[in-house]
Amino acid sequence: MxxxxxxxxxxxxxxxxxxxxxxxxxxxxxxxxxxxxxxxxxxxxxxxxxxxxxxxxxxxxxxxxxxxxxxxxxxxxxxxxxxxxxxxxxxxxxxxxxxxxxIQYSLFRLGSRGDIQLERLEDAKVWRIGVVKGDVRANWLRDQGFAYASGTGPGLEEAPTPFDNLRKLQAGRVDLIPSSTLGLVGFCQQTGQRCDQLLPILDLPFRxxxxxxxxxxxxxxxxxxxxxxxxxxxxxxxxxxxxxxxxxx
The missing domain is CATH 3.40.190.10 (Periplasmic binding protein-like II)
Incomplete structure (x- = not known):
C-alpha cells in the first residue's frame, strides 16, 4: 500500500x-x-x-x-x-x-542477523537502534543511557513513523527496533513482511x-x-x- x-x-x-x-x-x-x-x-x-x-x-x-x-x-x-x-x-x-x-516490549532483529546476540540491555549499546521520534520507547532507552547515533555509529536513530522504522530494519539501516509482538505482527500484516524473519532477542524490563x-x-x-x-x-x-x-x- x-x-x-x-x-x-x-x-x-x-x-x-x-x-x-x-x-x-x-x-x-x-x-x-x-x-x-x-x-x-x-x-x-x-x-x-x-x-x-x-x-x-x-x-x-x-x-x-x-x-x-x-x-x-x-x-x-x-x-x-x-x-x-x-x-x-x-x-x-x-x-x-x-x-x-x-503492552510488553522487546528488542527485535532480522532473522538473518545472527551476529547480533544480547544477554542484557547494556549489550545493545554497540548496535544501531531504530526508534520513532517522540515515542515512549525512545524516551525510555534514553533514560537507560542510550545516546542518539552519530554518523553511521551505534546509538538511537529516529524515524517519523513505525512503518519507516520497520523499513529501516528491513533495509539494514538499523540493527534493532523496540516493539511489542502485537505491534510487529500488525505491521507485518499491513506490509506483507514475513513475521518469522523478525526475532525478539531481548525482553525489555518495560511495560x-x-x-x-x-x-x-x-x-x-x-x-x-x-x-x-x-x-x-x-x-x-x-x-x-x-x-x-x-x-x-
Whole structure:
C-alpha cells in the first residue's frame, strides 16, 4: 500500500448532543489503528469512536506522525490523543481518560542477523537502534543511557513513523527496533513482511500502559462526560470484547 508519511486522513462525525468539536489524533499502529482504503480502522480506533458516540461529542479523527500528534495535544485545548503511554514525565502534560492496553516490549532483529546476540540491555549499546521520534520507547532507552547515533555509529536513530522504522530494519539501516509482538505482527500484516524473519532477542524490563488522554485546557465537563462514557463501556463489557484480546502482548 502506498502511503504518504505526512498526509492527514480525517474522519469527521457530527453528533447533535454537544457543540464542542473534539480533535482526536493518533498514529498508524496496526492492528489497533491503521488505514484501510482511506478509512481509519482497528480495535483501538473503534473503541475510542464508540466512547465518543456514547459521550455525545462531535469529533474529527486524524492519523498523523506521532510527533505531530503530541504537538497538537500539548499546545491546543479539546484534543484527544491515543494510544499514548502514561509515564511520570507525561503525567502532568495530559488529562487521562482511560486505559486502552498494557503492552510488553522487546528488542527485535532480522532473522538473518545472527551476529547480533544480547544477554542484557547494556549489550545493545554497540548496535544501531531504530526508534520513532517522540515515542515512549525512545524516551525510555534514553533514560537507560542510550545516546542518539552519530554518523553511521551505534546509538538511537529516529524515524517519523513505525512503518519507516520497520523499513529501516528491513533495509539494514538499523540493527534493532523496540516493539511489542502485537505491534510487529500488525505491521507485518499491513506490509506483507514475513513475521518469522523478525526475532525478539531481548525482553525489555518495560511495560507501557497505553491510554486515551486529553490535552490540558480541555473543559472539566468534557472530561467528566468522556470518563463516564469510558466507565460505561467497561461496565457493559464493550471494553473486554473490543480490546481484551490485545492485552500485554
Amino acid at each position: 502506498l502511503r504518504m508519511v505526512f498526509c492527514m486522513c480525517l474522519l469527521w462525525w457530527t453528533l447533535p448532543a454537544h457543540a464542542t468539536l473534539l480533535e482526536v489524533v493518533t498514529e498508524e499502529g496496526p492492528p489497533l489503528q491503521y488505514l484501510e482504503q482511506g478509512q481509519i480502522r482497528g480495535a483501538g480506533a473503534e473503541f475510542v469512536e464508540r466512547l465518543l458516540h456514547r459521550a455525545g461529542y462531535s469529533y474529527r479523527l486524524s492519523m498523523v506522525p506521532w510527533a505531530r500528534a503530541e504537538l497538537m495535544a500539548t499546545t491546543q485545548p479539546n484534543v484527544l490523543i491515543f494510544s499514548i503511554a502514561r509515564t511520570p514525565i507525561r503525567e502532568s502534560q495530559y488529562q487521562w481518560i482511560g486505559r486502552l492496553l498494557t 507501557a500502559e497505553l491510554y486515551l488522554a486529553a490535552s490540558q485546557g480541555t473543559a472539566p465537563d468534557i472530561l467528566d462526560r468522556l470518563r463516564k462514557a469510558y466507565g460505561q463501556l467497561v461496565k457493559d463489557g464493550s471494553y473486554d470484547r473490543m480490546l481484551g484480546g490485545y492485552q500485554a502482548q
